[in-house]
Amino acid sequence: MFLIVEESGPWKVDAVKAGLTHSLADFRIVESRVSSVETEERIRLLVLGLLTKMSRVRPNNSASDGSSVDCEGHVGYEGEGEDVGRVGERRVNMGNKLSSKQKKKRKEKVASSLQIRNDFLTGRSLTTEREKCYDPRDRTLTFVNGDDDLDFLCEDFKSLRAKMSCGHAVTPMSLTNWCRRLLDQGECRFVCGQTDCHVEWPFEEVCKMALLTKEEMEYFEKTLFRNVAQDYLDVKVCPGCKSRVVRADLSELSVECTTCTAAKKRPYMFCWQCLREWRGPAPRSDRCENYGCINQPLETLRNCLHITFNDVRGVTGCPCIRACPTCGLLVEHNKTQCKNIICLRCKVEFCFVCLKLTEECLKSSTHFQACSTGVAPRQTSIPVWQRK
Known part of the structure; x- marks a missing residue:
């Protein structure tokens, strides 16, 4: 039995195998609306008449009464600034006919204005990305005073701090940055970044608390699916x-x-x-x-050179590349520190010398001494990951 998975299709793969509670296709994007409080650059474009007919829409941090809240907690309503697009409009008598040069210029101007309008409506900022902030009137959030626990780069985001299910305080920007970093590292689970906190957040919670935009949601879903497929399928x-x-x-x-x-x-x-x-x-x-059909990983294991450890005594004849005894991923030791290594894929720690799990190896040896059973021979097969 084989399963065909279309890259552009509804990514229903088998979130069940990945331990996810829902299929990725179950999540829906709620189209955001643009606030009446705009940047000076956008106002200038409105005045020039480049965005003359535009849907007035609310942002993700808008309230249900039609108002919007910026990062400072100021409230604006949709009626404000409604006529801004009409300011600066003027009629120009172009004469009876336009020259080909003038027509070309005019087409370029229209194309440019359409591109700017599309960028505006799709959320791409014309200057810098606008900071996402929580609505202080959102009663579904628990706001707290104090530091942003995920602001590891000390960016000092302006939004109020809200409590995650694990109890740590975040802002939409810090949570987005942290979860994106996890995805870019190949992870398919969202785990709190605080020391000694290993709580896993559901994807629904991340979507809500990070105030993900349409583009961010698409990136998260695609990357999450790719990571799941790589790790579990x-x-x-x-x-x-x-x-x-x-x-x-x-x-x-x-x-x-x-x-x-x-x-x-x-x-x-x-x-x-x-x-x-x-x-x-x-x-x-x-x-x-x-x-030329060969098993390249096996060829690598057969032909790789021996490693000389800098800090482990009494080890000779150990191949410099090993297949993880749990999942089969090829890993290489950097020669420094102890002989044990943690697999990047399955996260299992094992001894690079004897290929036993670290706990088993340390029963008769230490991190920096040769194993009591000696060096495991070169591997002639790739272990298959028996996922539980």
């Missing part, structure tokens, strides 16, 4: 139709793409290892009969 791109395919049998290299099979009206198989159309008998777990 065996996903590759079909060489025929470029669909993303999830392999069910991790020991089988011949994989059928149902999309290509339907399009070609014949079974279409491709090799999971060399990512070319399958040649030769199937099933097989070592290689297909395409020229």
